[in-house]
Amino acid sequence: MYHKSILSRFAAAALAGASLFASTAAFAGEVTIWCWDPNFNVAIMKEAAARYTAKHPDTTFNIVDFAKTDVEQKLQTALSSGTTDALPDIVLIEDYGAQKYLQSFPGAFAPMSDKVDYSGFAPYKVQLMTLDDKVYGMPFDSGVTGLYYRRDYLEQAGFKPEDMQDLTWDRFIEIGREVEAKTGHKMMGLDVNDAGFIRILMQSAGGWYFDDDGNLSIEDNAALRAALETAQKIMKAGVYKPAAGWNDWVATFTSGDVATVTTGVWITGTVKAQADQAGKWGVAPIPKMNIEGGTHASNLGGSSWYVLESSGEKDEAIDFLNEIYAKDIDFYQKILVNQGAVGSLMAARTGAAYSEPDAFFGGEKVWQNFADWLAKVPPVNYGVFTNEVDTAVFAHLPSLAKDANIDDVLKAIHSQAEGQIQ
Amino acid sequence: METARPGGLKRYYDVNEWLFVGPALALIALFMLYPIAYSLYLSAFSGKGMMVKFAGFGNIIRLTKDPVFITALTNTITFFVIQVPIMITLALILASLLNNPRLKFSGFFRTAIFLPCVSSLVAYSVLFKSMFALDGVVNSALETIGIISEPISWFTEPFWAKTLIIIALTWRWTGYNMIFYLAALQNIDRSIYEAARIDGVPAWARFVYITVPMLKPVILFTTVISTIGTIQLFDEVYNLSAEGKGGPADSTLTLSLYIYNLTFRYMPSFGYAATVSYVIVVLVALLSLLQFYVARERR
Amino acid sequence: MTTQRFARALPDIFQYVFLGIAAFLSIFPFIWMLIGATNKNNDIIQGRLSIGSSLQDNIASFLTKVDLPLVMWNSIKIAIIGTAITMLVSSLAGYGFEMFRSKWRERIYSAILLTLMVPFAALMIPLFKMMGWGGLINTHTAVILPGIASAFIIFYFRQASKAFPTELRDAAKMDGLKEWQIFFYIYVPVMRSTYAAAFVIVFMLNWNNYLWPLIVLQSNETKTITLVISSLASSYTPNFGEVMIGVILATLPTLFVFFVMQRQFVQGMLGSVK
Numbered sequence: 002m003y004h005k006s007i008l009s010r011f012a013a014a015a016l017a018g019a020s021l022f023a024s025t026a027a028f029a030g031e032v033t034i035w036c037w038d039p040n041f042n043v044a045i046m047k048e049a050a051a052r053y054t055a056k057h058p059d060t061t062f063n064i065v066d067f068a069k070t071d072v073e074q075k076l077q078t079a080l081s082s083g084t085t086d087a088l089p090d091i092v093l094i095e096d097y098g099a100q101k102y103l104q105s106f107p108g109a110f111a112p113m114s115d116k117v118d119y120s121g122f123a124p125y126k127v128q129l130m131t132l133d134d135k136v137y138g139m140p141f142d143s144g145v146t147g148l149y150y151r152r153d154y155l156e157q158a159g160f161k162p163e164d165m166q167d168l169t170w171d172r173f174i175e176i177g178r179e180v181e182a183k184t185g186h187k188m189m190g191l192d193v194n195d196a197g198f199i200r201i202l203m204q205s206a207g208g209w210y211f212d213d214d215g216n217l218s219i220e221d222n223a224a225l226r227a228a229l230e231t232a233q234k235i236m237k238a239g240v241y242k243p244a245a246g247w248n249d250w251v252a253t254f255t256s257g258d259v260a261t262v263t264t265g266v267w268i269t270g271t272v273k274a275q276a277d278q279a280g281k282w283g284v285a286p287i288p289k290m291n292i293e294g295g296t297h298a299s300n301l302g303g304s305s306w307y308v309l310e311s312s313g314e315k316d317e318a319i320d321f322l323n324e325i326y327a328k329d330i331d332f333y334q335k336i337l338v339n340q341g342a343v344g345s346l347m348a349a350r351t352g353a354a355y356s357e358p359d360a361f362f363g364g365e366k367v368w369q370n371f372a373d374w375l376a377k378v379p380p381v382n383y384g385v386f387t388n389e390v391d392t393a394v395f396a397h398l399p400s401l402a403k404d405a406n407i408d409d410v411l412k413a414i415h416s417q418a419e420g421q422i423q
Numbered sequence: 424m425e426t427a428r429p430g431g432l433k434r435y436y437d438v439n440e441w442l443f444v445g446p447a448l449a450l451i452a453l454f455m456l457y458p459i460a461y462s463l464y465l466s467a468f469s470g471k472g473m474m475v476k477f478a479g480f481g482n483i484i485r486l487t488k489d490p491v492f493i494t495a496l497t498n499t500i501t502f503f504v505i506q507v508p509i510m511i512t513l514a515l516i517l518a519s520l521l522n523n524p525r526l527k528f529s530g531f532f533r534t535a536i537f538l539p540c541v542s543s544l545v546a547y548s549v550l551f552k553s554m555f556a557l558d559g560v561v562n563s564a565l566e567t568i569g570i571i572s573e574p575i576s577w578f579t580e581p582f583w584a585k586t587l588i589i590i591a592l593t594w595r596w597t598g599y600n601m602i603f604y605l606a607a608l609q610n611i612d613r614s615i616y617e618a619a620r621i622d623g624v625p626a627w628a629r630f631v632y633i634t635v636p637m638l639k640p641v642i643l644f645t646t647v648i649s650t651i652g653t654i655q656l657f658d659e660v661y662n663l664s665a666e667g668k669g670g671p672a673d674s675t676l677t678l679s680l681y682i683y684n685l686t687f688r689y690m691p692s693f694g695y696a697a698t699v700s701y702v703i704v705v706l707v708a709l710l711s712l713l714q715f716y717v718a719r720e721r722r
Numbered sequence: 723m724t725t726q727r728f729a730r731a732l733p734d735i736f737q738y739v740f741l742g743i744a745a746f747l748s749i750f751p752f753i754w755m756l757i758g759a760t761n762k763n764n765d766i767i768q769g770r771l772s773i774g775s776s777l778q779d780n781i782a783s784f785l786t787k788v789d790l791p792l793v794m795w796n797s798i799k800i801a802i803i804g805t806a807i808t809m810l811v812s813s814l815a816g817y818g819f820e821m822f823r824s825k826w827r828e829r830i831y832s833a834i835l836l837t838l839m840v841p842f843a844a845l846m847i848p849l850f851k852m853m854g855w856g857g858l859i860n861t862h863t864a865v866i867l868p869g870i871a872s873a874f875i876i877f878y879f880r881q882a883s884k885a886f887p888t889e890l891r892d893a894a895k896m897d898g899l900k901e902w903q904i905f906f907y908i909y910v911p912v913m914r915s916t917y918a919a920a921f922v923i924v925f926m927l928n929w930n931n932y933l934w935p936l937i938v939l940q941s942n943e944t945k946t947i948t949l950v951i952s953s954l955a956s957s958y959t960p961n962f963g964e965v966m967i968g969v970i971l972a973t974l975p976t977l978f979v980f981f982v983m984q985r986q987f988v989q990g991m992l993g994s995v996k
Contacts (some may be wrong), residue, residue, distance in 0.1 A: 058510060063939075063941075065941060065942055066942070068952070068953045068956040069955060070688075070956065071936065071956075073688070074687040074688075074936070074937070075689065075937065077686070077687045077691055078686075078846070078847070078850050078937050079689065079850075079854075079940075080691075081686075081691050081693060081847060081860075082850045082851035082854050083851065083854065084850065084851065084853070084854030084859055086854070086857070086859060087854065087859035087860060087940050091942075101690050105581075105691055109914060191672045193579045194579075194664070194668055194671055195674075241855060243557075243576060243579040244579070245576075245578030245579050245664075245671065246578070246664075248956070248960050249556075249578070250953075252767060256764055256767070286833060294433045361606060385688075386690060388689055389688075389689050389690065390686060392668070392684075392689075393490075393491075395671075395672070396672045397672065398671070398672065399579075399580070399581055399671055399672045400672070416490060417490050417491060420485075420488055420489040420491060420661075421489070421491060421689065422492055422494075423692070438825075438826070439900075439901050439902075440818060440822035440901075441818075441820075442818075443815065443817055443818025443901070444814070444815045444818040444819060444830075445771075445824070446811045446814065446815070446871075447751050447812060447814065447815035447834075447869075447871045447876060448815070448830065450811065450832060450867075450870050450871035451871045451873070453852075454845075454849065454852075454867060454868040454870075454871065455837050455840070455845070455871070456837075457848065457852070458844075458845040458849050458852075459837075459840055459844070459845070461848040461851075462844050462845070462847075462848060465847070465848075471798065505836070515745060516740075516972070517741070520737055520740065520741055523737075524743075526737070531745070532741045532744075532745050532986065535744075535745035535748050535749050536741075536744055536745055536748045537748075537980075538748055538749060538752065538977075539748050539751070540926070541805075541926060541973070541976040541977050541979075541980045542751070542752075542973055542976070543929065543930035543932070543948055543951075543972050543976070544756075544930055544932060544971065545930070545932050545948050545951050545952045545955075545972070546930075546948075546951060546968075546969040546972045546973055547751065549951060549955045549962075549965055549969055550751045550754060550755055550758075550810035550969060551751070552955075553754075553758065553766050553767060553962055554754055554769075556749065556767050556768075556769070558767065558768045558769060559767065559768070559769040560754065560769035560771060560959050561769075563769050563825065575958075594747070594748070594751075598748065605794055610770075625785060648874075651838055654841075654936045655841040655842070655843075657841075657843060657933065658932060658933065659841070661933075662932075662952070678841075679841050679842075679843045682841070682843040682844065682913075683843055686846070686847065688910075693847055696844075697844060698940075699845030700841050700843055702839075702846070703839070703841045703842070703844070704840055704844075707838075707839035708836070711839070715898070
């Protein structure tokens with residue numbers, strides 16, 4: 002159980018006091034928000050809304066929960082048909098897609114540079130929502146990655162938590178063979194319809210699909226090559242359970258099938274939702290690729306809030322985001338504990354919750370670890386065509402499994418991606 | 424008198440005649456023709472989202488260089504070439520068996536086989552997803568019977584993913600086609616069959632030489648409808664592939680799904696998406712013509 | 723003697739086995755749906771074939787996530803109103819094209835049939851734009867409108883109209899009935915099994931419609947049951963037990979319509995392919 006520290010209590014009180022003077026403008030509208038994960042961003046937005054309503058009773062919130070693909074599709078249809086009255090006031094957008102929306106639909110999103118102090122946020126988050134020197138959106142969660150592992154399975158196979166620290170992927174595969182031999186469990190689940198795992202590996206060595214100028218970089222991309230080689234080794238070693246799509250992949254660990262999960266910190270809520278697995282999990286830094294620039298830190302996903310320029314409640318929506326997401330330290334402690342959300346407001350990390358041990362993870366100080374790893378994530382340029390190249394990459398995962406030559410695969414990915422990004 | 428004037432009477436009937444088809448024509452013009460024309464206009468532009476410029480035939484040139492388009496086209500044709508004949512043959516056989524007047528429980532069989540058509544595409548794809556899971560009921564049944572020794576990866580192996588789509592389509596639509604044939608068969612004079620039977624013509628020959636030729640117009644009709652449906656295939660592949668992406672490895676990506684991706688998943692490129700949609704129009708038109716031509720020649 | 727009789731019965735046995743397998747495969751997913759509704763999420767994914775004890779839990783958790791009366795009302799409203807208008811407009815057109823032949827109308831009719839070839843994906847963006855101009859986004863009207871004038875249903879009614887006895891129409895004309903009176907007082911009652919079959923087809927199309935409502939319906943208050951199932955099934959942590967409850971609820975009305983109107987449906991189909 003988490004207890005508010007005196008400091009954060011004081012901060013909240015000070016904030017509440019300040020807001021009495023600050024919020025001179027009386028808002029009285031309903032702010033509509035679209036987001037997608039009931040265990041995560043929906044729950045967090047509800048918390049944020051409750052906090053804001055407590056101080057501004059005239060503002061009400063309508064938080065609409067769609068599937069993620071539905072949110073993206075509705076947003077894109079409405080923007081491209083110019084039908085702004087169908088849009089909400091605030092929408093959640095995954096970071097990979099941010100530039101795509103900002104560049105494709107100029108004028109659709111409200112710039113917030115003059116209302117929000119962005120200096121307190123992780124710089125990479127601010128950068129990805131900046132276009133022509135204007136900043137759009139409110140940075141939300143980070144997708145810093147970790148290697149979640151089942152203590153019980155690994156112990157049966159003869160490995161202690163110390164053995165899981167600072168691995169290489171080769172060592173990871175060796176451990177995977179042992180685990181399968183001794184427990185019958187596969188080491189990890191791998192979604193063959195998603196390139197997320199490849200992106201984690203690639204970014205851990207500081208690479209992305211594009212160079213700094215946004216040009217496609219595939220065939221001479223050392224990080225991508227190493228990522229594909231690593232994935233191929235894992236597939237050929239057979240230490241993974243194939244999954245078809247997100248739900249199937251989530252089921253590989255919620256059902257207790259596999260021994261480890263390598264993904265973004267936002268998965269914590271889902272992991273912890275399996276109450277019967279309490280105390281059986283641990284978190285280590287992700288294994289490293291043996292190439293120059295390889296690290297134990299990476300990022301997957303993460304998303305941010307954007308206010309629509311056409312919104313009738315535009316000022317109110319910006320004020321709401323600013324007051325909670327840019328200032329309320331206590332809010333970040335609460336969503337960390339309840340939803341496992343690692344925010345990108347730097348000041349939030351000094352809060353008490355970050356140094357608390359978590360019993361679910363056997364008393365490890367997992368949040369402190371994630372905060373440390375976050376500082377080490379290599380910054381990369383997501384560009385505007387990540388979705389397109391992603392499709393080209395996962396289209397070739399099955400051929401990787403069948404022992405395809407990496408050069409050929411890179412060439413095929415390049416030509417497919419090139420056809421898509423015109 | 425008004426009605427006594429022939430011109431007036433004729434004009435009266437003329438207007439009346441147009442009134443019957445009028446509402447439908449107005450709606451079709453508004454919700455079909457206008458969007459079609461608008462898409463055609465869009466197909467001459469390219470660019471990112473709202474930032475477009477005139478491209479002329481640029482999108483058509485892009486088509487020829489796009490490996491994903493080629494994959495989607497190949498997949499679509501594969502589904503059509505394999506699935507439609509299987510389904511039509513199966514529906515014909517089932518219909519001619521059910522048309523046997525001495526068959527017991529024919530009402531039960533007919534209803535049972537038609538039943539899949541009443542399920543919604545979303546509902547049945549959810550059912551199929553759970554049934555064809557790796558540890559799911561279909562794999563365990565196949566293993567019990569002894570057809571397979573290892574579970575089939577229906578959603579992660581490209582070949583099996585395609586097969587699953589074909590199985591699903593066949594499950595959903597065979598009964599639908601069967602009802603058309605059954606209806607048509609009941610119009611055929613039974614004495615023809617009786618005469619053939621007395622002459623010792625075996626069942627398969629009665630099927631090939633009597634049933635199929637008699638049903639030619641209906642077969643043509645259902646083939647055209649199935650062709651159109653299969654070439655526009657969207658709902659099934661969208662709902663059965665993971666996150667509607669047409670995976671694994673683009674093995675279930677169809678032209679319609681590609682259009683959807685170009686519009687909603689990628690950097691929005693409506694001009695190019697509209698160009699791909701016209702490929703479907705041309706394809707369906709050509710195939711329908713071909714089918715009419717084949718059917719006419721044999722008659 | 724017995725072998726001979728057996729040999730003669732063999733094709734019959736084969737017939738029943740074949741039909742039996744076909745019927746079983748056709749029905750099995752429905753049985754699976756019913757069994758699934760009583761099982762926990764993990765049991766469903768693992769293919770458990772026996773009836774479990776989680777039915778009440780599944781219903782309860784489904785009801786906490788879904789405003790069932792509202793969602794069902796939305797679906798039923800769209801399906802019934804959409805079907806009624808579609809049948810009226812399309813049968814008028816089918817009748818009109820068949821009864822009053824003219825060179826122009828034949829040309830237009832062929833053009834209408836050609837529209838069957840246009841994939842819906844190509845119309846989506848323009849249609850959405852139009853609904854925006856009309857201020858119809860997030861309304862059920864926007865869901866219903868584009869489906870009303872269906873080329874397929876017009877074709878169906880025109881085919882069926884060929885079976886409408888011309889003597890009836892001539893006699894009615896002699897009695898001084900106007901065309902609209904002939905249509906409503908004679909054609910509609912005479913062709914009721916045609917209408918019944920069309921009702922089954924159009925109702926199912928409307929009830930099961932997915933992609934278009936997904937795009938135009940923006941809020942939870944306007945969602946239909948099909949949209950609810952798909953978002954339950956594609957949510958971050960789907961509970962298949964819950965999803966099965968949704969699947970059953972989405973399937974029951976079409977099953978009901980089919981069973982009630984089965985006889986008329988088959989009769990109607992008979993007419994359509996003559």
